Amino acid sequence: MSRADGTPYAPHTDEETAAMLAAIGADDEEALFDIPDPVAFDGDFGIDARTEREIRDECARIFARNDDLTEFLGRGHYGHYVPSVVDHLADRAEFLTSYTQYQPEVSQGFLQALFEYQSMLVELTGLDVANCSMYDAATALGEAATLADRVRSTSGDTVLVPEQLREGKRAVLANYCDGADLTVEDYPMADGTADVDVLADRAGDDVVMVYAESPTVRGCLEERLAAIGDLADETDALFVLGSDVVALSVLKSPAAVGADVVVGEAGSLGLPTSYGMGLGIFACSDEFLRQVPGRLVGASEDANGARAYTLTLQTREQHIRKERATSNICTNQAWVALRAAIHAATLGPDGLVDLANDCVREAAALADRIDDCSGAAAPVHDRHHFREFAVRVDQPAAAVAEDLETEGFAVHAIGDHLLQVCVTDLNAGRTDGLVAAFEEVL
Amino acid sequence: MIHDQANYEREGEDVREPLLSEKGQETVDVREDSPLPDDLTREELTLPNPSEPETARHYTRLSQMNWAIDAGPYPLGSCTMKYNPKFTEDVAADPNAAIHPDRSARSAQGNLELQYRLQEVLADIGGMDAVTLQPPAGAAGELTGILVAKAYHEHHGNDRSEVVIPASAHGTNFATAATAGYDVVELPSGEDGRVDLEALEAAVGEDTAALMLTNPNTVGLFERDITEIADIVHDAGGLLYYDGANLNALLGRGRPGDMGFDVMHYNVHKTFATPHGGGGPGAGPVGVVDELAPFLPTPRVRETREGSGYERFEPDHTIGKVHGFAGNWLVAIKAYAYIARLGDEGLSDAAAKAVLNANYLAERIDMDVPHGPFHHEFAATAGDRDAADVAKRMLDFGVHPPTTKWPEMVPEAMLTEPTEIEGQSSLDDLAEAFNLAYADTDEALDAAPNRTAAGRIDQVGAARNPRLSWQALDGE
Numbered sequence: 001m002s003r004a005d006g007t008p009y010a011p012h013t014d015e016e017t018a019a020m021l022a023a024i025g026a027d028d029e030e031a032l033f034d035i036p037d038p039v040a041f042d043g044d045f046g047i048d049a050r051t052e053r054e055i056r057d058e059c060a061r062i063f064a065r066n067d068d069l070t071e072f073l074g075r076g077h078y079g080h081y082v083p084s085v086v087d088h089l090a091d092r093a094e095f096l097t098s099y100t101q102y103q104p105e106v107s108q109g110f111l112q113a114l115f116e117y118q119s120m121l122v123e124l125t126g127l128d129v130a131n132c133s134m135y136d137a138a139t140a141l142g143e144a145a146t147l148a149d150r151v152r153s154t155s156g157d158t159v160l161v162p163e164q165l166r167e168g169k170r171a172v173l174a175n176y177c178d179g180a181d182l183t184v185e186d187y188p189m190a191d192g193t194a195d196v197d198v199l200a201d202r203a204g205d206d207v208v209m210v211y212a213e214s215p216t217v218r219g220c221l222e223e224r225l226a227a228i229g230d231l232a233d234e235t236d237a238l239f240v241l242g243s244d245v246v247a248l249s250v251l252k253s254p255a256a257v258g259a260d261v262v263v264g265e266a267g268s269l270g271l272p273t274s275y276g277m278g279l280g281i282f283a284c285s286d287e288f289l290r291q292v293p294g295r296l297v298g299a300s301e302d303a304n305g306a307r308a309y310t311l312t313l314q315t316r317e318q319h320i321r322k323e324r325a326t327s328n329i330c331t332n333q334a335w336v337a338l339r340a341a342i343h344a345a346t347l348g349p350d351g352l353v354d355l356a357n358d359c360v361r362e363a364a365a366l367a368d369r370i371d372d373c374s375g376a377a378a379p380v381h382d383r384h385h386f387r388e389f390a391v392r393v394d395q396p397a398a399a400v401a402e403d404l405e406t407e408g409f410a411v412h413a414i415g416d417h418l419l420q421v422c423v424t425d426l427n428a429g430r431t432d433g434l435v436a437a438f439e440e441v442l
Numbered sequence: 443m444i445h446d447q448a449n450y451e452r453e454g455e456d457v458r459e460p461l462l463s464e465k466g467q468e469t470v471d472v473r474e475d476s477p478l479p480d481d482l483t484r485e486e487l488t489l490p491n492p493s494e495p496e497t498a499r500h501y502t503r504l505s506q507m508n509w510a511i512d513a514g515p516y517p518l519g520s521c522t523m524k525y526n527p528k529f530t531e532d533v534a535a536d537p538n539a540a541i542h543p544d545r546s547a548r549s550a551q552g553n554l555e556l557q558y559r560l561q562e563v564l565a566d567i568g569g570m571d572a573v574t575l576q577p578p579a580g581a582a583g584e585l586t587g588i589l590v591a592k593a594y595h596e597h598h599g600n601d602r603s604e605v606v607i608p609a610s611a612h613g614t615n616f617a618t619a620a621t622a623g624y625d626v627v628e629l630p631s632g633e634d635g636r637v638d639l640e641a642l643e644a645a646v647g648e649d650t651a652a653l654m655l656t657n658p659n660t661v662g663l664f665e666r667d668i669t670e671i672a673d674i675v676h677d678a679g680g681l682l683y684y685d686g687a688n689l690n691a692l693l694g695r696g697r698p699g700d701m702g703f704d705v706m707h708y709n710v711h712k713t714f715a716t717p718h719g720g721g722g723p724g725a726g727p728v729g730v731v732d733e734l735a736p737f738l739p740t741p742r743v744r745e746t747r748e749g750s751g752y753e754r755f756e757p758d759h760t761i762g763k764v765h766g767f768a769g770n771w772l773v774a775i776k777a778y779a780y781i782a783r784l785g786d787e788g789l790s791d792a793a794a795k796a797v798l799n800a801n802y803l804a805e806r807i808d809m810d811v812p813h814g815p816f817h818h819e820f821a822a823t824a825g826d827r828d829a830a831d832v833a834k835r836m837l838d839f840g841v842h843p844p845t846t847k848w849p850e851m852v853p854e855a856m857l858t859e860p861t862e863i864e865g866q867s868s869l870d871d872l873a874e875a876f877n878l879a880y881a882d883t884d885e886a887l888d889a890a891p892n893r894t895a896a897g898r899i900d901q902v903g904a905a906r907n908p909r910l911s912w913q914a915l916d917g918e
Binding site for chain 1: 621
């Protein structure tokens with residue numbers, strides 16, 4: 001096989017290959033493989049090699065088959081404008097093409113960036129510890145449940161979650177709970193937020209964890225978080241709060257409302273809309289430090305007495321502790337965390353607070369305008385909203401969503417007569433069109 | 443060789459880049475201009491507020507203090523650090539692909555088509571019948587695969603409680619089995635470094651849900667008895683799980699499906715050259731044989747019946763979901779582009795060159811390699827030297843060291859995987875770094891590294907006195 005036929009990413013000339021084989025004492029490359037004939041494969045996958053240009057054309061053609069819609073979609077995955085500086089810095093090969101920081105002396109840059117990311121989340125959550133990341137909000141919630149199981153194992157096996165929860169998130173949680181023998185149970189909601197009175201009646205010794213969200217999956221801001229925290233506390237259950245990195249910059253600090261753990265999505269900073277790819281937040285109080293899942297970067301000193309950073313408390317992790325690890329996670333979303341940190345640094349606290357306030361104002365303004373359309377009422381819930389809100393329509397919601405799609409707009413159909421609409425800085429300039437489309441199709 | 447990594451002035455003064463917080467923070471009064479009532483909001487927010495030029499310099503400086511595959515050899519065994527082709531970044535950055543996951547299937551035909559194509563090509567490469575792209579990392583793929591196995595057994599009324607794992611396996615295997623609620627049965631390695639068939643016979647039984655196996659194993663040896671291993675596990679009613687971490691060695695020469703594996707995950711970073719990003723995002727697609735396909739996560743993607751497009755569907759007995767949405771989509775795109783670039787011959791050649799490089803490098807270094815014939819990686823032993831110290835000294839010679847002290851069956855192991863991307867001269871440099879470090883004095887090893895951005899870091903102190911945020915450093 002000449003070099004031209006092989007992988008373009010190996011530098012060997014035929015002469016080099018021959019010299020290397022001679023050094024080893026092998027006749028050819030095949031002689032290096034110790035694979036018995038019955039299980040050997042002939043290499044014919046039927047995959048034709050293409051050039052870079054062909055592949056770029058091919059993929060561009062494929063992706064062009066996605067309809068060009070203006071999306072007013074959210075429910076756990078959010079796009080905000082990502083400044084160019086984020087791409088240009090995060091794409092530096094020193095970051096992008098590095099591995100886990102197992103040799104910290106040559107990995108100080110990434111370690112410091114992750115330490116800074118952790119610190120930003122400590123500020124936003126008010127909690128003592130934030131890890132380097134989980135895969136997304138759903139898996140972070142699952143990990144929180146297994147943490148609750150470990151630290152509250154004596155008191156029961158029930159995890160309470162709001163009845164309005166993204167179905168995918170509930171399904172992921174169920175898979176983590178399955179392995180830990182935990183039972184997931186819904187508690188009811190009243191007008192878009194937790195029905196705290198019913199929840200108080202339900203709380204009891206069999207509950208290891210109470211989960212609440214603010215904003216909720218329908219964009220409602222939970223008004224009685226402290227009460228939920230208190231009742232979790234009274235029954236010695238963990239209070240796990242789900243939120244979003246942008247919302248956290250203006251909402252009351254989770255620590256102040258008694259949250260033991262904060263999970264949620266941080267990919268709303270740094271990541272463009274990307275088909276659901278995320279960045280899971282995991283923060284908790286010091287009490288659970290040695291039970292935290294995932295990687296932690298800590299400060300230390302080097303041999304010269306200078307401050308240096310390193311992955312730490314690794315005895316929690318699978319490569320040391322094996323089946324007694326706090327989680328099986330190793331690779332997480334480190335580079336996405338880097339992106340979120342760069343985005344947060346670029347915005348600064350002023351920019352973050354402005355962005356969050358716009359999420360409240362734009363949602364309220366758009367709900368008002370849709371409410372003015374005959375045949376629609378918004379917001380459905382009498383709550384403060386963040387980015388998104390539910391809309392009640394007289395006609396079947398699925399048909400309205402389909403009609404809106406024909407008009408070039410994507411919204412969620414979440415019930416027989418319920419839509420959900422999400423507005424951010426990316427689509428705020430297109431609300432006139434959406435409102436006109438509503439008027440057209442209703 | 444002399445190497446300096448971002449070695450600014452060290453004499454008497456530390457060289458570190460200040461934290462963003464040390465460069466200046468700002469406190470904002472959140473309530474002053476808030477559209478929300480005070481009882482919902484925090485009073486203030488304190489975060490760094492660097493200008494864009496300051497931000498650019500901060501992160502550029504940090505990048506200069508970071509090793510990367512684009513900086514030089516990165517022969518971490520079991521980690522498969524190979525070059526990440528640049529064009530795949532551009533393919534993944536297509537704004538048309540950047541859509542919301544809740545799009546209707548009708549309006550997301552492009553993404554569904556690429557998902558479908560990648561599922562198909564991965565199935566071909568693994569010799570599997572069905573593939574899900576949802577798991578967001580290799581370990582998540584393991585958990586998915588084991589949950590699928592668990593659901594399969596439960597569906598057939600078999601309550602099995604154990605997963606059998608060789609002692610030399612990746613730590614994730616053990617943690618995954620435990621996360622899925624299984625007891626772990628650890629299988630001691632045979633003297634030759636492979637699975638001992640007698641020990642396996644003794645370990646499996648009616649409680650065995652699965653055997654998790656890496657092939658080639660973690661010292662690079664092919665499990666020659668794989669057919670017998672599969673028979674033993676299947677005869678006991680268990681399933682055979684393939685940990686795809688070492689698939690790069692087999693491309694085009696062996697397929698897990700042909701060896702009797704029922705379920706596997708692919709590490710797209712390790713096999714299909716997607717960038718590791720310093721710890722993710724990864725992707726861990728899972729392939730299964732037909733019998734297990736009804737248990738895969740939902741939704742899967744298929745061609746529509748009339749063949750004019752693609753649709754999502756829920757497998758009959760799905761385990762549900764393992765990621766909130768569709769996994770790490772941007773990573774999946776890059777894997778597709780890489781596979782398309784290489785094609786059949788390129789994939790086979792990648793494995794050939796990876797194995798050639800490992801064998802050539804092992805030939806060039808002065809340490810013993812107890813187990814062979816190995817494929818893409820080998821476990822050298824540092825003998826009476828401390829492998830971790832040898833590794834630190836290697837940093838001074840301008841290369842990243844191998845994985846150290848693992849797997850434990852090789853004393854003072856230096857698990858080395860150069861991958862296909864190094865040429866002969868680069869391997870010669872790498873071998874020189876091994877040999878210089880291995881032969882160096884105890885004093886030099888103890889004092890290493892000296893030419894890196896930080897000197898030897900106190901790990902024990904970091905764990906004993908955890909300081910995990912700049913808030914925890916206040917006053918220092």
